[in-house]
Amino acid sequence: MPSLFFYLFTAITLGFGLLVVTARNPVTSALCLAMSFVGLAALFISLDAYFIGTIQILVYAGAVMVLFLFIIMLLDIKAEEGKKPNLPAVIGGVVLAVILALQIVTVSSSYSLGKTPLKNAPLSLNKAAETSVLPTISNDLKVGTLPDAKLMGLTLFKQYGFHLQAIGLLLLVGTVGVVVLSKREKGGQDA
Amino acid sequence: MAALLASFDIAFLITSVLKIVFLTFLVILPLVAYSVYAERRFSAVIQDRVGPNRTGIPLTLFGFKKDIQILGIGGLVQPLADGLKFFLKEDFTPDSVNKFYYWLAPALTMVPALLTCVVLPFGSELQLSDLNGLLAWAGLPGFTENVKSVIADLNVGPLFIFAIASLGVYGIVLAGWASNSKYPFLGGVRSSAQMISYELSLGLSIIPVLMIFGDLNLSKMAASQDANGWLLLPFWGDSAPWQNGWNFGRWILLVPIFISFCVFTVSMFAETNRLPFDLAECETELVAGYHTEYSSMKFALFFMGEYAAMIIGSGLAVTFFLGGWSIPFAPVLSQLTGLQFHYVPGSTPLLLGLLHIGTFFAKIIVFILFFILIRWSLPRFRFDQLMKLGWLVMFELALANVILTAVIMAWIPIK
Numbered sequence: 001m002p003s004l005f006f007y008l009f010t011a012i013t014l015g016f017g018l019l020v021v022t023a024r025n026p027v028t029s030a031l032c033l034a035m036s037f038v039g040l041a042a043l044f045i046s047l048d049a050y051f052i053g054t055i056q057i058l059v060y061a062g063a064v065m066v067l068f069l070f071i072i073m074l075l076d077i078k079a080e081e082g083k084k085p086n087l088p089a090v091i092g093g094v095v096l097a098v099i100l101a102l103q104i105v106t107v108s109s110s111y112s113l114g115k116t117p118l119k120n121a122p123l124s125l126n127k128a129a130e131t132s133v134l135p136t137i138s139n140d141l142k143v144g145t146l147p148d149a150k151l152m153g154l155t156l157f158k159q160y161g162f163h164l165q166a167i168g169l170l171l172l173v174g175t176v177g178v179v180v181l182s183k184r185e186k187g188g189q190d191a
Numbered sequence: 192m193a194a195l196l197a198s199f200d201i202a203f204l205i206t207s208v209l210k211i212v213f214l215t216f217l218v219i220l221p222l223v224a225y226s227v228y229a230e231r232r233f234s235a236v237i238q239d240r241v242g243p244n245r246t247g248i249p250l251t252l253f254g255f256k257k258d259i260q261i262l263g264i265g266g267l268v269q270p271l272a273d274g275l276k277f278f279l280k281e282d283f284t285p286d287s288v289n290k291f292y293y294w295l296a297p298a299l300t301m302v303p304a305l306l307t308c309v310v311l312p313f314g315s316e317l318q319l320s321d322l323n324g325l326l327a328w329a330g331l332p333g334f335t336e337n338v339k340s341v342i343a344d345l346n347v348g349p350l351f352i353f354a355i356a357s358l359g360v361y362g363i364v365l366a367g368w369a370s371n372s373k374y375p376f377l378g379g380v381r382s383s384a385q386m387i388s389y390e391l392s393l394g395l396s397i398i399p400v401l402m403i404f405g406d407l408n409l410s411k412m413a414a415s416q417d418a419n420g421w422l423l424l425p426f427w428g429d430s431a432p433w434q435n436g437w438n439f440g441r442w443i444l445l446v447p448i449f450i451s452f453c454v455f456t457v458s459m460f461a462e463t464n465r466l467p468f469d470l471a472e473c474e475t476e477l478v479a480g481y482h483t484e485y486s487s488m489k490f491a492l493f494f495m496g497e498y499a500a501m502i503i504g505s506g507l508a509v510t511f512f513l514g515g516w517s518i519p520f521a522p523v524l525s526q527l528t529g530l531q532f533h534y535v536p537g538s539t540p541l542l543l544g545l546l547h548i549g550t551f552f553a554k555i556i557v558f559i560l561f562f563i564l565i566r567w568s569l570p571r572f573r574f575d576q577l578m579k580l581g582w583l584v585m586f587e588l589a590l591a592n593v594i595l596t597a598v599i600m601a602w603i604p605i606k
Binding site: 027031034038050051054055057058062067069070073074136140145147148149150 | 292345346347350351353354355357358360361364365368376379380383384387390405406407
């Protein structure tokens with residue numbers, strides 16, 4: 001059954017991804033991209049990465065794409081409809097995609113751990129439970145579940161704490177910039 | 192093919208399907224229908240009217256003298272009559288609409304609302320090994336362990352609910368856009384702005400809760416509240432004052448928990464587009480907002496989606512703050528009566544399991560009545576007031592609350 005789901009969600013991801021490029025209506029494109037994200041999230045979840053999968057839906061499909069859709073609708077972009085595809089752009093896109101696919105194939109074929117299926121992988125949750133720092137993580141591991149959200153949080157805030165704060169600062173700068181840019185001059189109408 | 196079939200866990204699939212059918216078709220959809228009825232009766236009481244009190248089983252159609260009123264309460268068949276009315280109305284599709292998205296939008300509102308219920312723990316667990324004799328007679332393998340009363344026991348429960356609920360915006364935005372008419376469009380734009388803004392404070396408001404539980408699994412949260420007292424009512428278990436001295440930290444934590452409950456509830460009102468925040472469909476300005484152009488069952492789907500979202504939201508609030516399926520004072524009750532009222536993993540009698548399910552839905556119904564009470568007692572906000580409240584009050588309050596909780600928890604460890 002898992003393999004069936006894999007093919008189903010791969011088909012959803014790739015099929016809607018193709019539609020993003022080929023659809024002529026911008027709203028359709030945006031919605032197809034959202035569907036493609038949902039398929040990708042399902043693939044993440046089938047790899048036991050529940051946290052990444054849910055965040056994928058929450059952030060990309062639920063927030064970013066809604067904003068995209070919002071702007072497309074507000075600007076009422078209709079210029080793309082009925083326009084013929086731009087040939088050099090199509091060729092460039094295909095070439096790029098082929099190069100990327102080749103790269104992935106070469107990298108993954110040289111990755112030896114990728115050849116063992118998950119059920120044969122030497123994965124000992126009990127052993128990991130003994131070495132883990134936080135009691136909540138080791139408790140989960142002892143029961144036999146993988147606490148992916150907790151492990152990710154631990155790694156992010158412990159190992160990459162500084163990087164995380166740097167990114168937070170960058171986002172803050174971006175937000176302040178937007179506020180400054182969109183602030184009207186004195187005497188102008190109040191927003 | 193045989194290998195493929197063997198990879199299916201048949202018992203798991205059957206119990207899951209049964210749970211899905213029970214929760215969505217036997218509980219949530221009837222609850223949606225009857226919350227509409229409760230809303231109409233409750234609002235009538237508030238406004239000193241009678242409300243829908245006539246619809247009974249229509250025996251007068253068959254020549255009898257009187258319609259039967261179930262339980263003597265007038266109008267209990269009203270939801271059925273409403274549903275029938277929606278089915279029989281003309282399903283009108285205006286010419287100017289974008290047909291595909293116009294049809295897609297109602298489904299996109301209803302489906303996420305129902306989908307989120309899969310991670311809600313609606314009961315502790317059911318000991319179905321009593322049925323093993325019957326199953327063995329039918330030649331089927333029996334139950335070896337108790338069945339958990341949750342469809343998918345995910346370790347990212349609240350995040351999953353927020354993620355799927357955030358997809359509900361598409362339905363409203365598309366309805367507004369596809370209708371190709373100005374009032375629906377304004378309604379759709381307003382609603383998506385509102386939902387995106389309040390999603391932030393909704394997500395931030397539960398971070399203190401997650402910090403206190405130290406877990407993202409809704410079933411574990413409910414179980415720990417059953418043992419240690421509800422988050423808003425810590426009167427038994429380890430945090431009770433008569434147990435291991437005054438557990439001071441737990442009592443101070445009530446302050447941030449209460450703030451987070453308030454922010455969560457307000458954001459939930461905004462997320463479900465309920466009054467005082469129903470700017471997306473406010474009839475004095477926008478006719479009916481995003482569903483102006485919809486009729487018959489398509490309109491009903493929007494309507495049901497709103498109520499289903501409300502039920503799931505209530506379920507989430509109950510699970511976070513009000514103990515989920517746990518019976519109040521369960522360990523104390525067990526001590527006093529000698530019967531088991533609290534949840535013990537692996538040995539919970541079937542009757543107690545059912546009682547837990549009943550408790551959960553009783554709490555949800557009380558919360559829905561609270562939703563209705565608010566709707567009929569507060570006036571509607573203005574849109575700029577709503578956005579100001581969201582960004583300048585709720586968001587900051589939730590953020591400060593996270594820091595407050597962290598400081599308290601670092602100062603006085605609760606465990």
